[in-house]
Amino acid sequence: MSISAKTLDTNEYFYGHKACAGCGGSLAVRAALKVLGERTVAVLPAGCMSAVGFNFPQLCFANNAIISMFAGTASMLTGVEAGLRRRGITDFHAVGFAGDGGTADIGIQALSGAIDRGDDILYICYDNEAYMNTGIQKSGLTPYGARTTTTPAGEHIHGNLRPKKNMFEIVAAHGIPYAATATVGYLPDFLAKVEKASKIKGPKYIHVIAPCPTGWGIPVSDTVEAAKEIADCGLWYLAEYENGSFRLNRDPKEFTSAEDYLRRQSRFRHLTDEDIRVIIESRDKKWEYIRKNWKQ
Amino acid sequence: MTKKFLSGDEAFAEGVRLARPEVISAYPITPQTIVVERLSEMVEDTSLDAEFIHVESEHSALSCAIGASAAGVRTFTATSSQGLLYMAEGLVYASGGRFPIVMMNANRSTALPWNIYGDQRDSLALLDTGWIQAYAENAQEALDLALMSYYIAEHRDVSTPFMVNLDGFILTHTYEEVEVPEQAQADAFLPHYETDNCFDFDNPKNMAFSAGPDTNYLFKYKEHAAMLRAVPVIREAEEKFAAVFGRQYPGLIDTYRTEDAEIILITLGTIAGLAREVADSLRAQGTKAGVVRLRYLRPFPGKELAQAVKSASALAVLEKDISFGAAGTVYTNVTSALQANGVTAPVYNFIGGLGGRNISRADIEAVFAKTASGTQQVNFIGIEVENA
Numbered sequence: 001m002s003i004s005a006k007t008l009d010t011n012e013y014f015y016g017h018k019a020c021a022g023c024g025g026s027l028a029v030r031a032a033l034k035v036l037g038e039r040t041v042a043v044l045p046a047g048c049m050s051a052v053g054f055n056f057p058q059l060c061f062a063n064n065a066i067i068s069m070f071a072g073t074a075s076m077l078t079g080v081e082a083g084l085r086r087r088g089i090t091d092f093h094a095v096g097f098a099g100d101g102g103t104a105d106i107g108i109q110a111l112s113g114a115i116d117r118g119d120d121i122l123y124i125c126y127d128n129e130a131y132m133n134t135g136i137q138k139s140g141l142t143p144y145g146a147r148t149t150t151t152p153a154g155e156h157i158h159g160n161l162r163p164k165k166n167m168f169e170i171v172a173a174h175g176i177p178y179a180a181t182a183t184v185g186y187l188p189d190f191l192a193k194v195e196k197a198s199k200i201k202g203p204k205y206i207h208v209i210a211p212c213p214t215g216w217g218i219p220v221s222d223t224v225e226a227a228k229e230i231a232d233c234g235l236w237y238l239a240e241y242e243n244g245s246f247r248l249n250r251d252p253k254e255f256t257s258a259e260d261y262l263r264r265q266s267r268f269r270h271l272t273d274e275d276i277r278v279i280i281e282s283r284d285k286k287w288e289y290i291r292k293n294w295k296q
Numbered sequence: 297m298t299k300k301f302l303s304g305d306e307a308f309a310e311g312v313r314l315a316r317p318e319v320i321s322a323y324p325i326t327p328q329t330i331v332v333e334r335l336s337e338m339v340e341d342t343s344l345d346a347e348f349i350h351v352e353s354e355h356s357a358l359s360c361a362i363g364a365s366a367a368g369v370r371t372f373t374a375t376s377s378q379g380l381l382y383m384a385e386g387l388v389y390a391s392g393g394r395f396p397i398v399m400m401n402a403n404r405s406t407a408l409p410w411n412i413y414g415d416q417r418d419s420l421a422l423l424d425t426g427w428i429q430a431y432a433e434n435a436q437e438a439l440d441l442a443l444m445s446y447y448i449a450e451h452r453d454v455s456t457p458f459m460v461n462l463d464g465f466i467l468t469h470t471y472e473e474v475e476v477p478e479q480a481q482a483d484a485f486l487p488h489y490e491t492d493n494c495f496d497f498d499n500p501k502n503m504a505f506s507a508g509p510d511t512n513y514l515f516k517y518k519e520h521a522a523m524l525r526a527v528p529v530i531r532e533a534e535e536k537f538a539a540v541f542g543r544q545y546p547g548l549i550d551t552y553r554t555e556d557a558e559i560i561l562i563t564l565g566t567i568a569g570l571a572r573e574v575a576d577s578l579r580a581q582g583t584k585a586g587v588v589r590l591r592y593l594r595p596f597p598g599k600e601l602a603q604a605v606k607s608a609s610a611l612a613v614l615e616k617d618i619s620f621g622a623a624g625t626v627y628t629n630v631t632s633a634l635q636a637n638g639v640t641a642p643v644y645n646f647i648g649g650l651g652g653r654n655i656s657r658a659d660i661e662a663v664f665a666k667t668a669s670g671t672q673q674v675n676f677i678g679i680e681v682e683n684a
Contacts, residue, residue: 041495043363056511059502064495066366066503069385072359075351079319079363079371082347084495086318086369092497110359113352 003191009034017053017060022220024210024227025049025126027184029097032124035194038063040093041084043077045107046070047099048133048212049126071106073098074114077121093122093198100127100141103207104165115174115203122197122204125167128212136215140165143235144282145275146267148215153270163282168207172241177202179241183209185227189238189249209236217266226265233258234283237290246294258283297481297541302474304467307435308374308400308460309334310474311442313344314482315398318369321349321360325379326412327468328402332374346372354379358386358397365395366503368494370446373397376464377404377418384422390457391426391519393504394493396449397457398442399427403565403616404464405651413652414464415616416565420593420625426519428458428526429593431564433550435472438462440543443477443486447533450489453525463566463616465652477541485540523595530592548597550589551604553579557586559668560605562630563614564590567648567655571614574660585664590626598633605634608641612667614660616649623674642670648677 013033019026025048033040042065044050050067053060068076073096081094098107103125114121130148131137137150144163147153151160171179178200182190190208197204211227213220230236234255240247259276262268271279302310309331312320320339322332338344347364351357354375361371375383380401390397401419405411419429428449432438441460449458462468495501507515531547538544552572554560559578561571568589575585588604590597605611611634615626622628627645634643646663648655659677666675 038500039497041367051506054502054505056505056507059505061502062500064497064500064502066363066495067505068363069355069359069389071355072362072386075321075356075359076363076366078349078351078356079321079360079365080367080495081363082319082349082360083364083367083369083371086347086364087367089497109352110356113356116352117350 003035003195004188008191009037011038011062013038013062014053014060015062016058018055019048019052020214020220022213022223024184024212024223025099025128026052027223028124028126028190028208028210031184031187031191032095032097032194033063035191036093036095036198039091040095041065041080043068043073043080043094043096045073045098045102047102049097051133070102072110073102073107074110074121074123077123078114078117078119081120094120095122095124097124097126099132100125100129101131101139104140104167112174115171115176115205118202120201120203122206125205125207126210127207128210128215130215132212132215141167144279145271147270148267158270158272158275159267168239168241171205172246175244176205176241179205181207181237181239183227183231183236183238185209185224185229185231186238193240215267217269218264229256229261232256233261234287235261239290239294248290248294248296251291251296297478298476300474300476301471302435303330303469303471304432304435304438304462305330305402305469306334307439307474308442308462309338310476311439312372313338314477314479315443315446315486316370317346317372319347319349319361319364320372321351321357321364322373323351323354323357323375323379325354325376327404327464328374328376328379328400330468331400354383355386358383358390361397362386362390362393362395365397366393366494368491370450370489371397372399374400376402377406380418380422381406384425387422387425387427389504392515394455394522395457396455398445398449399457399459400442401459401461402464402468403461411651412464414466415650415652416461417617419459419461420617423593423625426456426523427594428456428523429461430458430591431461431593432467433566433568433589435467435470435474438467439474439476440537440541440545443482444533444537447486448526448529450491451529454522454529455493456519456522456526461565466566481540485537526595546591547600548592548595549600549604550591552587554586554588554604554607556584556607558584558607558609559612559664560586560588560608561612561614561660561663561667562588562590562601564593564626565616567614570655570657571660574657574664578664583664583668593626593629596629596633598637601630602634602637602639605639605641610667610670611641611643612646612663613643614646614648614663618647618650644671645674646677647674653678
């Protein structure tokens with residue numbers, strides 16, 4: 001049965017936490033746990049979701065959950081899965097929720113190791129495009145041009161000079177059984193991918209865009225809108241990697257304005273017309289590659 | 297029980313096999329490698345029914361072991377030197393979470409300069425991470441500590457991770473005759489691991505959480521109290537071990553001819569054997585010499601040590617470690633405990649064996665001689681310097 005608003009579990013598994021208003025990350029965690037259900041062990045590294053959800057004695061997960069070391073989301077998942085299996089427990093999901101820094105930077109080694117071992121775990125990267133928990137510092141998934149507190153936008157440097165690290169294809173290059181991209185702006189697509197992943201044996205990876213109003217400089221009411229727009233304007237894409245091949249899930253006939261998407265966020269407000277031209281050129285090049293090489 | 301000719305690493309692997317861990321996660325590093333190679337072979341030949349997880353680093357080795365311990369099963373890892381330092385974050389994580397993981401550490405020098413040989417700077421630098429620390433002297437004790445470490449770590453009064461240290465090469469790679477117990481004996485000694493410090497699908501738990509200034513100190517106090525409670529549990533484990541296996545261990549410290557000794561050498565690890573031989577020679581020449589081997593550094597045997605050295609007029613601490621700008625870490629611990637327990641005899645520190653440099657019989661004779669005549673506070677064996 002496919003997941004929809006009608007069939008989605010009405011129980012709450014991530015509740016009573018102190019995430020900021022409009023937090024995209026907490027929406028991703030809350031929604032994914034409704035798909036995975038109560039027999040889930042969630043592993044969350046140091047980062048926003050552990051900082052807002054695990055403050056003794058106010059512990060906010062209704063399912064089993066644990067904070068891992070920052071670099072250790074995937075390696076702890078491996079141990080949790082192996083330990084429970086040794087106890088004869090098999091009907092559970094071991095899921096990790098790590099941010100962009102916890103995944104693409106400090107946690108990439110452990111993630112690569114777990115995928116390489118073929119461990120039966122689901123790893124969800126909620127990507128808000130910077131180290132938001134520590135106050136908006138650049139991560140490996142901060143997009144080109146974004147202003148963060150460690151990539152200030154000034155006269156000499158216009159914010160972050162590097163593009164987002166391509167985690168989806170890095171993960172796919174391991175020959176992982178299942179990987180997907182998603183955004184909390186298209187929640188049914190994300191939920192369907194979580195459900196699909198939950199039924200596949202071995203390592204699974206889902207990379208979900210989860211806007212942070214504080215870090216992006218948007219109103220707290222615009223999280224979902226921004227998360228839709230990033231895919232609509234082509235600066236993100238919805239895709240899957242399965243059985244050794246890539247598939248594009250959604251191919252917009254026409255992109256909405258990337259410039260409008262960027263200009264609405266204070267982290268991009270300093271960008272010049274030339275900066276925006278560079279971003280659009282890079283977007284178009286990526287889509288040309290995707291449309292040529294990936295199934296649709 | 298069968299007798300086998302085993303290295304320290306191999307003996308430890310036999311002890312781990314008998315302890316029946318469910319999850320083993322480890323990354324290779326010299327001179328630890330043999331223990332994980334043997335355990336891999338035991339898993340392959342089905343003499344050990346465990347998950348052997350080939351992690352991609354020491355950090356992941358301990359992270360994985362913590363995850364498995366949180367799932368409620370007995371775990372094992374092993375490392376050495378740089379690997380131990382690489383997993384240092386996990387050491388405080390495991391102890392803070394009260395996960396009774398057992399780790400074997402092959403004591404090895406730390407870079408720089410690079411050096412694969414044995415000294416004790418790796419584990420002693422991590423004395424404050426909340427792990428029980430024991431130091432084996434020979435392969436038999438290594439095997440026996442593998443079994444006792446689980447008993448002590450997993451005891452409900454303790455629930456604290458346990459690091460068993462073996463001197464790199466000198467113990468890890470030296471072959472000795474070792475009594476390997478039967479599985480039935482090991483099972484009679486070591487119960488199956490039962491804990492409620494783990495996930496529960498009937499009553500879900502949030503583990504490894506944050507605790508602010510209002511409660512954090514309470515958790516830290518409980519860690520300290522649990523470590524102190526390990527003292528009677530170590531005694532209990534040794535009594536039970538003696539009843540099952542017929543080998544009685546002496547507790548936190550191992551004393552040799554200390555009852556009437558005037559000069560006592562305090563040390564740890566394999567060098568204690570040579571120190572005892574030197575003490576015998578000195579006694580034959582009329583000097584009342586004795587030796588204390590510290591078997592445990594955490595919990596620290598302050599009272600036991602003070603009691604053991606009360607007859608001495610001068611004391612030496614010989615260790616393969618230095619805390620630069622201070623003294624050897626063992627010395628600092630010893631002098632602090634002796635002062636707190638009213639021992640006023642002078643105590644001198646002798647630093648030796650760094651980077652695997654041999655400590656000879658003559659070196660130890662010189663340690664006793666300098667201690668008897670009085671010397672500077674911190675002495676490097678093999679380096680003569682003016683009193684600083």
